[in-house]
Amino acid sequence: MRFRYMKISVLALFILSAGFMFSSSAVGNYEKNYGFNSQYGFLNQKLYVSVQPSLYNEYCNASHTVDSDDDYANFVTPQAVESIADNIQKVTSTMPHNEELFADAVLTMVHKIPYNISGVKYPVETLVNNYGDCVALSTLAASIMKAGGLDVVLIHYTGIDPSHLNVGVYLPHTPVYHNLLMFPTSFTYNNKTYWTAESTPEMDWKVGDQSSSLIGANAVVIPLDNLTQSVPGEVSSSLGSQLSSSILTLNLSSIPQDIQNTTRAFNISGSILPSLANEKVTFFVSQNTSSSDYFQTYTDDAGNYALTWNITSLGTYYIKTSWSGDSNYSGADSDTQTVFVGPESFVQYQTPHYSYILEQTNVPYYIFGSEYIPSNVLHSLQGTDDFLSIPLGTNISFTYQFAIMQTGHSSSNITTETITVPGEQILSLGRHGPTRIVRTTGETLVVPKNVPSDMEPLILPDDFNQTINNQFCFLIQNNSTDEYSLKMEALNSYEISNITQDESSNISFFNVSNYLQDNTWYTVTESISENQISANINNANGTLLASISAPSNESGSQVVLLVTNNVDNAVVLKNVSTQNQNTYPQTTNSKKPGVAISLLNPYVTLAIFAVAAFTIALVYIKKKKVNEKNKRVFFAR
Numbered sequence: 001m002r003f004r005y006m007k008i009s010v011l012a013l014f015i016l017s018a019g020f021m022f023s024s025s026a027v028g029n030y031e032k033n034y035g036f037n038s039q040y041g042f043l044n045q046k047l048y049v050s051v052q053p054s055l056y057n058e059y060c061n062a063s064h065t066v067d068s069d070d071d072y073a074n075f076v077t078p079q080a081v082e083s084i085a086d087n088i089q090k091v092t093s094t095m096p097h098n099e100e101l102f103a104d105a106v107l108t109m110v111h112k113i114p115y116n117i118s119g120v121k122y123p124v125e126t127l128v129n130n131y132g133d134c135v136a137l138s139t140l141a142a143s144i145m146k147a148g149g150l151d152v153v154l155i156h157y158t159g160i161d162p163s164h165l166n167v168g169v170y171l172p173h174t175p176v177y178h179n180l181l182m183f184p185t186s187f188t189y190n191n192k193t194y195w196t197a198e199s200t201p202e203m204d205w206k207v208g209d210q211s212s213s214l215i216g217a218n219a220v221v222i223p224l225d226n227l228t229q230s231v232p233g234e235v236s237s238s239l240g241s242q243l244s245s246s247i248l249t250l251n252l253s254s255i256p257q258d259i260q261n262t263t264r265a266f267n268i269s270g271s272i273l274p275s276l277a278n279e280k281v282t283f284f285v286s287q288n289t290s291s292s293d294y295f296q297t298y299t300d301d302a303g304n305y306a307l308t309w310n311i312t313s314l315g316t317y318y319i320k321t322s323w324s325g326d327s328n329y330s331g332a333d334s335d336t337q338t339v340f341v342g343p344e345s346f347v348q349y350q351t352p353h354y355s356y357i358l359e360q361t362n363v364p365y366y367i368f369g370s371e372y373i374p375s376n377v378l379h380s381l382q383g384t385d386d387f388l389s390i391p392l393g394t395n396i397s398f399t400y401q402f403a404i405m406q407t408g409h410s411s412s413n414i415t416t417e418t419i420t421v422p423g424e425q426i427l428s429l430g431r432h433g434p435t436r437i438v439r440t441t442g443e444t445l446v447v448p449k450n451v452p453s454d455m456e457p458l459i460l461p462d463d464f465n466q467t468i469n470n471q472f473c474f475l476i477q478n479n480s481t482d483e484y485s486l487k488m489e490a491l492n493s494y495e496i497s498n499i500t501q502d503e504s505s506n507i508s509f510f511n512v513s514n515y516l517q518d519n520t521w522y523t524v525t526e527s528i529s530e531n532q533i534s535a536n537i538n539n540a541n542g543t544l545l546a547s548i549s550a551p552s553n554e555s556g557s558q559v560v561l562l563v564t565n566n567v568d569n570a571v572v573l574k575n576v577s578t579q580n581q582n583t584y585p586q587t588t589n590s591k592k593p594g595v596a597i598s599l600l601n602p603y604v605t606l607a608i609f610a611v612a613a614f615t616i617a618l619v620y621i622k623k624k625k626v627n628e629k630n631k632r633v634f635f636a637r
Contacts, residue, residue, distance in 0.1 A: 075121070248321055311407055396528055417446070533551075534548070
């Protein structure tokens with residue numbers, strides 16, 4: 001679905017690409033500005049747009065499947081671009097034929113985005129990518145127009161190769177500002193006349209203009225009446241001047257102890273700086289990079305927000321919050337905090353013959369006979385071994401912060417009963433002696449009241465409590481030569497015992513849990529050199545709590561920090577940063593990576609682009625002069 005894009009000079013390409021490169025930040029928002037004309041080139045305006053990374057990532061990871069024409073409507077998201085529509089209407093709302101001028105202004109803005117094959121995209125993606133084909137550009141234009149209150153549809157042209165998509169705009173009159181060399185084109189749908197609006201930048205299309213290449217194509221109108229998508233946020237924009245920056249903070253803390261016996265949750269809180277009241281804050285939580293759930297709350301009069309996040313299962317979670325900004329400030333994302341959630345306290349009920357296990361999902365597990373628990377069930381009861389693994393190089397140092405949180409208990413839905421097992425006498429026949437009587441004492445037990453009909457009770461191994469992976473540990477591990485990783489793992493008592501008792505191993509172990517307090521941040525500084533792995537742990541005041549090391553020149557070398565028992569506990573990780581410690585000889589072919597050179601990189605790159613642009617400009621001007629001279633010579637003949 002495309003038109004041939006008009007050629008532009010190489011010089012313009014360089015300037016355009018350089019400008020967008022430096023308007024985007026790897027850690028901050030994606031920034032872009034667009035010009036748009038409100039009426040035949042007069043009243044030229046500049047619109048500044050800012051997109052927070054979390055919003056872009058959400059749309060990148062959303063479904064992009066199109067199985068039928070109606071599915072194109074799923075990519076029209078008016079709420080996400082509402083601020084853009086509002087700012088454009090500030091210019092057009094008081095003009096004659098303001099609905100038509102608003103639609104034309106939207107088209108001039110969208111025409112500033114370079115045409116390139118992109119496939120179906122959401123408007124937020126197209127704004128950040130700064131390119132799109134007819135589908136991406138049309139869904140962007142339709143979203144802004146609909147956000148501005150226009151009645152619009154999508155029009156899919158088939159029977160041509162390639163097929164094409166543009167927008168239909170309902171107006172109560174025939175377009176006034178269309179190209180005077182073209183007769184305005186329209187389609188009738190539901191007794192309404194929709195005028196074509198071309199979003200690709202082949203020409204300066206106005207509402208009613210239509211390319212001659214679409215003559216004879218079959219047109220399918222796609223209505224946009226029932227757009228009920230829930231969006232995680234919106235872009236921020238301003239007219240005529242850049243938005244001021246803002247900061248969004250994020251804090252995690254344990255829930256109060258008086259409700260920890262009924263709820264398994266965290267408190268999430270933070271604030272917007274500057275302080276702004278009644279602003280919507282979106283909370284994102286995911287267990288992978290491809291999907292996330294989100295919840296929303298509002299700030300109070302002081303710009304603070306708070307909510308409670310109920311934990312559904314053990315595992316690793318990635319948490320951040322986002323604010324979409326307003327007419328004065330760009331939106332902002334908080335930092336991302338990684339949360340390692342251990343299993344909820346399990347209860348082991350025993351009778352003289354069977355055991356019943358309840359774990360964090362409150363579902364009992366039953367297995368025939370006295371066999372060991374199968375690996376999949378044992379895994380569920382123990383928690384995940386590897387909660388996180390970050391690959392590292394060698395000759396680096398890195399820091400991270402962590403805190404321990406109490407997660408509380410959720411109420412059990414398993415009905416139990418108390419039973420009394422009476423004492424009994426057992427007749428035992430000796431092999432070489434007389435018969436003897438063994439007496440057992442009675443006991444009182446709490447057991448599940450009902451066993452599901454398709455399951456049987458379980459007899460546990462004697463060492464079950466020792467094999468539960470209930471110890472949260474940070475590890476630096478030498479996987480192979482120069483291949484290291486930072487891990488968060490759950491270890492059991494046997495594994496820890498083997499580490500501490502094996503004096504011949506290249507593993508250094510330290511139980512730092514005795515020094516730690518809940519809801520308190522600690523800083524770990526670790527380094528990997530050619531000969532040694534080392535780790536220092538400091539409290540919030542900078543006081544050194546522990547310092548350990550291990551040789552790094554052998555495979556299997558590890559530094560292990562035991563931080564807490566993971567049953568009913570969680571560990572929060574944030575602010576992971578690395579620094580290369582390599583030293584390089586002073587040769588003409590070497591570069592020294594590090595903080596200084598990384599800060600200079602944007603300026604070096606900008607200088608390269610500037611020199612390239614200036615050189616191409618000189619070549620262009622010189623070539624133009626030569627062409628003009630040749631023309632004068634030709635006409636002088």
